[in-house]
């Protein structure tokens with residue numbers, strides 16, 4: 001099905017994508033700005049565990065550089081990981097300081113720019129089809145001992161709604177099962193899950209492509225929550241500030257980002273389920289829960305000398321930092337519509353960037369904090385704990401947030417509990433259907449009522465103390 005309105009036909013068709021929309025130019029620019037933040041590993045590494053072990057060691061040192069493994073034993077394609085691991089990288093992609101990251105992302109995802117089709121796609125420099133397709137030749141790692149096999153973790157799944165034609169994209173874990181077969185889990189139960197369900201209800205396969213090696217803004221756009229009629233590539237266009245260049249696939253009627261490193265074309269089979277997993281998930285646990293869908297590949301297209309992108313699994317920054325940013329921005333946009341003074345939003349790593357949110361507001365009416373709670377919990381079905389604090393509390397300092405809970409919250413007055421709600425299937429404390437209870441904590445002072453005076457040192461004395469201590473410690 002060709003859906004002309006999905007792309008911008010009014011623009012003359014450029015021959016090639018604009019520079020700056022591909023992973024390579026991003027890495028080059030990032031390295032020029034932060035030379036120590038792109039690390040090249042020239043020693044040979046194995047696809048078994050080595051990539052994940054190096055990511056973990058950097059995280060242990062509180063570092064999140066982009067890492068390029070140039071020599072992967074048994075493969076002639078380099079592996080690149082940690083591209084979206086840090087707030088620094090994401091802020092660089094948006095061209096703003098880290099402190100403005102969520103606000104800028106929240107602003108730009110409201111702009112929707114249709115993609116444009118280019119005539120020549122770098123991602124189609126080499127194309128193999130049919131029996132020549134060999135997924136096992138890709139340097140896909142085994143991340144943790146205990147994973148069911150070799151996984152594509154940076155596979156961006158692209159498909160169109162079988163009913164409306166609206167395109168979507170999202171990361172989904174793929175377990176390699178053979179030369180042309182992969183298991184895939186659609187457990188986030190968002191648009192792709194629904195598209196597969198709609199195709200299956202018609203007895204049809206879902207044509208789709210798995211795209212690897214993308215500019216961070218394509219990743220960041222894929223996690224947004226656009227209205228049902230808006231494709232994710234339009235969100236990416238808003239983030240880029242220009243149309244995303246896309247190119248047609250060879251064997252299916254679908255467009256993919258033209259500057260991707262690797263494109264695997266194929267389909268998700270209707271009515272077929274096969275065991276997939278266990279896999280080390282964002283929760284920090286192995287997960288056996290999976291929707292157990294099956295993807296069959298028809299073609300693989302690559303750039304000249306492609307890079308294979310890997311995303312560290314488990315609670316690695318590469319896996320969860322973007323998830324936190326996107327939720328912060330969506331909460332900011334949702335709460336700002338009804339509460340005039342949102343002072344800060346943090347979706348912390350401690351809650352796997354998925355389950356927990358801290359929201360600071362400057363109250364202007366009684367009852368605002370309790371009003372905020374269901375709005376935040378409704379932004380995304382993964383969110384299950386929200387703590388609302390006053391604007392004098394730093395939401396990025398978790399001990400400050402817990403201090404507010406300790407001193408401003410009364411349990412018989414300030415807790416809001418919702419039982420039996422849609423939750424995350426992979427949350428090990430949710431039931432097998434993914435049902436969860438949700439908790440909101442109002443840790444604000446009652447509006448307009450007297451409250452104990454907070455201890456505060458004047459800023460001018462603190463500035464003096466800072467300069468004194470600086471002098472004492474140099």
Ligand SMILES: Cc1cc2nc3c(=O)[nH]c(=O)nc-3n(C[C@H](O)[C@H](O)[C@H](O)COP(=O)(O)O)c2cc1C
Pocket residue numbers: 153168169170171172173174185186187188189190191192193222223224311318319320322323
């Ligand atoms: C690195 C990474 C891996 C992910 N893996 C999966 C996955 O295996 N299955 C899944 O359903 N969602 C996964 N997600 C979440 C989806 O990609 C995300 O919810 C996406 O926005 C869904 O897109 P959709 O709205 O098109 O369904 C992952 C997210 C990230 C950042």
